[in-house]
Every structure is written in C-alpha cells, then in structure tokens.
Amino acid sequence: MVTYWLKTLLKYVGLTAILAVMLFPLVWMIRVAFLPSSSGSVTLTSLFASSFTFENFTYLFVTGSIGRDLFNSAFVAIVVTAGNILFCFMVAYVLARQPNVWTKLLFGSVLVVLMIPAHILIVPLYSLMTSDMMPIHDTYYALILPWLVYPIGIFLVKQYIESLPTSMEEAARIDGASELRIICQVVMPLCKPVLAVLAIQVFFTNWNSLLFPLILTSSEHLRTLPVGLSHYGSDEWAPLQHKMAGATIAVIPVLILFIILQRRIVSGITAGAVKQ
Amino acid sequence: MGFSNKELLRADWQWVGLQNYVTLFKDEHFLSALGNTFVFVVGTVPITTILALGMALLVNRKFRGRGIFRAGYFFPSITSMVVIALIFQELYRRDGYVAMLATMIGLTPPEYGFLIDKSTALYSIMAMDIWMSVGYYMLIFLAGLKSIPDELYEAARMQGASFFHQLRYITIPILRPVALFIIVINSIKSFQVFVEIYVMTGGKSDTMSMVYFVYENGVTKAFQFGYASAAAIILFAIIGVFSIMQFSILKRREPIW
Numbered sequence: 001m002v003t004y005w006l007k008t009l010l011k012y013v014g015l016t017a018i019l020a021v022m023l024f025p026l027v028w029m030i031r032v033a034f035l036p037s038s039s040g041s042v043t044l045t046s047l048f049a050s051s052f053t054f055e056n057f058t059y060l061f062v063t064g065s066i067g068r069d070l071f072n073s074a075f076v077a078i079v080v081t082a083g084n085i086l087f088c089f090m091v092a093y094v095l096a097r098q099p100n101v102w103t104k105l106l107f108g109s110v111l112v113v114l115m116i117p118a119h120i121l122i123v124p125l126y127s128l129m130t131s132d133m134m135p136i137h138d139t140y141y142a143l144i145l146p147w148l149v150y151p152i153g154i155f156l157v158k159q160y161i162e163s164l165p166t167s168m169e170e171a172a173r174i175d176g177a178s179e180l181r182i183i184c185q186v187v188m189p190l191c192k193p194v195l196a197v198l199a200i201q202v203f204f205t206n207w208n209s210l211l212f213p214l215i216l217t218s219s220e221h222l223r224t225l226p227v228g229l230s231h232y233g234s235d236e237w238a239p240l241q242h243k244m245a246g247a248t249i250a251v252i253p254v255l256i257l258f259i260i261l262q263r264r265i266v267s268g269i270t271a272g273a274v275k276q
Numbered sequence: 277m278g279f280s281n282k283e284l285l286r287a288d289w290q291w292v293g294l295q296n297y298v299t300l301f302k303d304e305h306f307l308s309a310l311g312n313t314f315v316f317v318v319g320t321v322p323i324t325t326i327l328a329l330g331m332a333l334l335v336n337r338k339f340r341g342r343g344i345f346r347a348g349y350f351f352p353s354i355t356s357m358v359v360i361a362l363i364f365q366e367l368y369r370r371d372g373y374v375a376m377l378a379t380m381i382g383l384t385p386p387e388y389g390f391l392i393d394k395s396t397a398l399y400s401i402m403a404m405d406i407w408m409s410v411g412y413y414m415l416i417f418l419a420g421l422k423s424i425p426d427e428l429y430e431a432a433r434m435q436g437a438s439f440f441h442q443l444r445y446i447t448i449p450i451l452r453p454v455a456l457f458i459i460v461i462n463s464i465k466s467f468q469v470f471v472e473i474y475v476m477t478g479g480k481s482d483t484m485s486m487v488y489f490v491y492e493n494g495v496t497k498a499f500q501f502g503y504a505s506a507a508a509i510i511l512f513a514i515i516g517v518f519s520i521m522q523f524s525i526l527k528r529r530e531p532i533w
Contacts, residue, residue, distance in 0.1 A: 012341075015334060019348045022411065025363045026352065028373075032366075115519040119468045119487045120512050123494040123505045208356040210471045211487075215495050226358040230475050233362045240366060247359040254355055262347065265354070269415050 026251070033057075033248040037241040056245035066246055068221060069228035074253075076143045076213075076224060077206040083144070084202045085195050088153035093183060095154070096161035097169075107158070114151040119211070121146070126215055142216040143224070147206065153198045160194040161187065197268035200261060207254070225250050296506035306507060308482065309489040312398055313511075316485065317466045319402050320409075325458055327410045329451070332417035333443075346418075353412035361475035364404045365391065368476075374400075397481040401472050409465075413458045420454035421447070460522045467515050486511045 028047060036053045060066040095107050125146060129137035136142050164187070172182045188195075210226040217223070223231070229250060232243050258265065300306045335346050352360065367373050368390040375385035386393030390400040424447065432442050470487040477483045479492060486507065494504025 011334075011339075015345050018331065018334075019345055022349050022352055022407070025360070025367060025407075026355070028367075029359070029363050115516065117464065117468055117512065117515050117519070119470065119490070120508050122487070122490050123501050123508060126495045127501050204354055208358070210356075210358050210474070211491070214474075215491070226356055226471075229356075229358045229362060233358070233365065233475055234478070243362055247362050250356050250359050255351075258347075258351060258354060266350075266415060269412065 029244045029247050029251070032241055033245040035241050037239040056241045057249070060242060060245055060249070064242070064246075065220060065223070066225075066228060066249060069223050069225045070249065072143075072222060073207060073225040076140070077203050079144050080147045080206050081199050081203045083148035084150055084153050085199055087149045088157050088198060089188065089191060089195065091149070091154050092157035092161055093187060096158045097166075110151045110154050114155060122211070122215060125212070129216060138217050138219055138222060140222065143213055143222070146212070146216075147202075150198075150202060153202065156198060157191060157194055160191060164190055196264055200257075200265055200268050203257075204254070292502070296503050297510075299503070300506055300510070305484060306489055309484040309486050309507075310510075312482065312484055313467060313469065313486045315398060316402055316405075316469055317463055319399070320405050320466055321459055321462045324406050324410050324413060324462060325455060327406065328413035328458070329417050329455070331410065331414045332421060333447070335414075336418060336421045346415075350411035350415055352408050353410075355408075357408070357471040358475055360404065360408050361472045364400075365476050368400050391477050392481055394482045397477055398483045401476055401483060405466070405469070405472060409462070413462065416458055417451065417454060420451050424450050457522075460518050464515055464518045464522065467511065467518075 031047055033056055034052050034054070035049060035056075036051050037056055037059070091106075091110075095103050095110075126137070128134050129142055136145065168186055168190075169182050172186050177185070208226060209224075210230060213222075213224045213227050214230070217227075229243075229246050232238050232246050331349055335342055335349070369375070370385065370387065370389040372389070374390060378385040386396050390396045428446050429442055432446060437445070468487050469485045470491065473479060473483050473485050473488050474491075479485075479488045484492075490504045490508045490511070492498070493500050493507070498504075
C-alpha cells in the first residue's frame with residue numbers, strides 16, 4: 001500500500017515537473033506583459049514582483065499599430081479559411097463523385113502539388129507578384145490568393161466524401177432534387193466533421209504564418225500579427241514588456257479557440273495521421 | 277528558374293545550365309546552410325520522437341487530471357512560432373533563466389548569451405524547437421496507443437512480463453508505423469526551418485538554414501532569383517525523398533495501425 005502511494009506521488013511529481021517546463025515560458029510571457037514598462041529592465045526576480053498594469057496593452061493599441069495587425073491577421077485568416085472550405089469541398093466533390101479520365105488527371109496533379117513544400121515557392125511567388133503579369137505584391141490579394149485552396153484539403157475532403165454512402169444522394173435525385181440542392185443540402189452537411197477539421201488547420205496555419213506575409217507585403221498597413229511581432233522583436237530599444245504584451249495578444253485567440261475546440265483540434269491532428 | 281541567371285529588374289536573362297549549382301557548391305554560405313539544416317534535422321527529429329513517445333506513455337493510462345496534463349503538454353505546439361521565439365530569445369540571454377540553470381548545474385554559460393555564441397546558437401534553437409513540437413507528436417502517439425487492445429497487456433502480465441518487456445515486445449512494435457510517420461513529417465517540417473532563425477538570430481552566429489539562404493539571396497538582399505531558385509531546388513530534392521515516403525504512408529486505404 002505504501003509503495004503504491006509512493007509510486008502515485010512520484011508519478012504526479014514527474015508529470016507536474018514536465019508540465020512546468022512546458023508552460024513556464026508562456027506563464028513568464030503573460031507575467032512580463034503585465035509589468036509596468038517604466039520599471040526598467042526585467043530581471044530574474046520580476047516574476048514575483050507585485051506590480052500589475054495594463055499600460056503595455058494600451059500603449060500597443062494606441063501608440064503602436066497592433067490593432068491594425070490584429071485586424072489584418074483575422075481578416076486574412078478568416079477569408080482564407082472560408083475559401084478553403086468552399087473550394088476544397090467543390091473540387092473534392094467532383095473528384096469523388098465523377099470519376100473519369102479528366103478528374104483522375106486533376107487528382108493526380110493535386111497529389112503532385114501536395115508533395116511540393118510551400119517554401120519552394122518563395123522566389124517564384126515573389127517574382128510573379130512583382131512582375132507585370134500579376135502585379136499584386138503588397139496588397140491583400142498577395143496574402144489571400146495563394147492560399148485559397150490547400151491541396152491537402154482537397155485530399156482530406158475527397159477521401160471523406162468517398163467514404164460516405166451514395167444512397168442518400170440517389171434518394172434525393174429520385175425525389176427530383178437538383179444537383180446543386182443535393183450538394184448543398186445532402187453532401188455538405190454530411191461533410192461537417194471533415195470541414196471543421198480543415199477549417200481549424202487552415203485557420204491556425206494562417207494565423208501563425210510569418211514567412212509569406214513577410215515576403216509578399218512590405219507596407220506597414222498590411223502587416224499581419226506575426227510580421228508585426230517580429231518587427232518589435234528585432235527592435236533593440238523596444239521594452240521587453242511591450243514585446244511580451246504583443247506576444248500575449250497573439251496567443252489569446254489561439255488559447256480561446258483551443259479551449260472551445262479542443263476535441264476537434266485533437267481529432268483533426270490524428271485524422272491527418274490516421275486517414276480512416 | 278534554377279537554371280537561369282534571372283534577377284530582379286533584369287530583362288535579358290538567359291539559361292545558364294548547371295552553372296548555378298556549381299557556384300552553390302563552392303559558396304561557403306550555402307554549404308554552411310546545408311550543413312546546419314542537416315544538423316537541425318538529425319538533432320531534433322530523433323529526440324522529439326523519443327520524448328514524444330515517453331510523454332505519450334506517461335499520460336496514456338487513465339488517472340485523475342490526465343486531461344490537464346495532456347492539454348498543457350500539447351498547447352505550446354499550436355501557438356505561433358514567432359511568439360515562442362520571442363520568449364526564448366529572452367530566456368537565452370546571458371542573464372536569462374537558461375543561463376541561470378546552467379550555472380546552477382555547474383556549467384559556464386556563454387559570455388554574451390546562448391544565441392550570440394556560435395557554438396551554442398544553433399543547439400539552443402534546436403532545443404526550443406523540440407520543446408515546442410513534442411506535444412504535437414505526443415498526441416499522434418496517443419492515437420496510436422489507443423488502438424492497442426488491453427488484452428495484449430493482460431496476457432503479457434499473466435505471463436509475468438515486466439513493464440519494459442511489455443514496452444519492448446508489444447508497444448514499440450505496434451507503434452512502429454506511427455513512429456515512421458512522425459519521423460517523416462517531422463523531417464519534412466524541420467528541413468524547412470526558417471521562422472525561429474529569422475526571429476532569433478537573423479541567420480547570424482552560424483545558424484543559416486536552407487530556407488533562410490533562399491530568402492536572403494532571393495527576395496531580400498540580393499534578388500538573385502535564379503541562384504536562390506537553384507538552392508530551393510536542391511532543398512526540394514532532399515525533401516522529395518521524404519514526401520514520397522509520406523505519400524506512400526498516406527495512400528494506404530486502411531488505417532496505418
């Protein structure tokens with residue numbers, strides 16, 4: 001009995017130690033974000049200071065441009081997510097339900113694109129967008145257009161639609177429903193789980209992405225949150241309290257979504273891996 | 277583009293064959309980027325996989341508070357890399373917490389901080405990357421563990437198998453495909469390391485990676501589209517091997533475990 005309790009105690013001590021390591025940097029970030037920036041440099045003992053203030057956040061919103069960054073990030077992420085739900089579903093439906101030579105060829109090309117890592121596109125995208133052919137460098141289009149359809153989304157949704165029984169669609173067709181009506185009222189509602197998974201992944205990817213917004217825009221009013229943060233980060237003179245307040249602002253939406261959607265996020269990650 | 281000498285504002289570009297590749301393999305910046313990227317992948321992927329498996333085993337069985345531990349371990353991996361990099365930039369300073377810990381266990385931290393010293397900068401970034409992504413792969417391992425029927429363990433226990441025997445002869449063999457999948461996707465991701473290097477060192481102190489090289493030579497300092505594309509194509513070729521492996525795993529219709 002004693003050894004059992006000892007074992008349990010040890011287990012919890014170990015688990016808590018790992019938890020502390022995993023969460024300490026984030027806790028520290030939030031603590032520093034609420035320290036007054038006038039208190040000078042942050043030292044090791046600041047973690048236990050009693051001072052508490054919102055002034056860093058008001059500074060970032062009033063004097064800084066983080067409100068704009070936040071809006072840009074949210075706007076781009078939401079438009080891209082909506083685009084992916086719509087377009088991936090449309091493409092996937094045709095690929096899954098009308099197998100012929102052309103759709104098979106199309107699916108093959110989707111698979112080829114799937115295998116190309118996005119970072120290969122740095123130079124081609126930049127040179128395309130600065131050329132006369134498609135001069136959208138430094139506009140919202142540059143942030144949105146390249147990501148409206150993720151090939152992995154087409155792949156996931158197509159596999160999902162193929163796993164659905166066709167009987168419901170056939171029943172609707174016999175009852176005289178139009179093709180559009182079948183898609184909107186029969187197939188799409190059935191695809192809700194996979195579309196939710198897709199939406200979450202696309203939203204997080206976009207919300208956190210730095211490289212492409214960094215390359216494809218240059219004006220301050222088009223900065224997304226990660227780009228804005230990396231600017232604050234490279235500013236040697238900006239007080240740490242402001243940087244951490246900015247970082248906290250970027251984490252809060254993720255934290256809220258994580259708490260609400262925890263189950264879906266987890267099943268999304270494993271769905272990508274399991275492919276059932 | 278990788279086979280041309282195209283540059284920004286240059287109209288008269290032409291094909292130059294393999295010349296860019298010859299120059300690349302003589303360019304010491306590129307060779308160091310290539311080397312660093314390999315060190316990064318070889319260093320982070322195995323450690324992340326082993327730690328993720330260990331953590332998954334720890335929180336697999338039912339116990340009070342399991343959800344909190346799982347969520348806490350996982351949460352860093354869905355936050356933004358920029359945020360994490362900003363935080364660790366501070367932790368790695370010469371008067372930061374990591375330096376304090378190093379002093380406590382009797383090591384001498386680098387004089388100007390971990391990210392400025394050339395011998396520690398890359399490893400510091402690697403450690404951060406492991407810390408951040410381990411929860412994500414833990415979750416994938418957990419999904420794999422869920423599929424192992426309890427009867428297997430019961431049978432093993434009845435025959436007197438110890439915890440390590442069960443691990444060695446039941447858990448690890450069944451999880452092998454999951455581990456393979458994790459290694460492949462983590463390698464693909466790690467070969468493209470960029471954000472943490474951009475934020476934390478700006479490619480200085482011997483931390484230049486392949487993507488950073490492409491970024492710097494292609495679209496910031498030099499605008500040598502052809503040259504940078506050639507480097508990107510080399511990266512693509514390396515990643516291609518892993519992508520084909522990932523694809524063949526994904527394509528199997530039945531669940532991989």
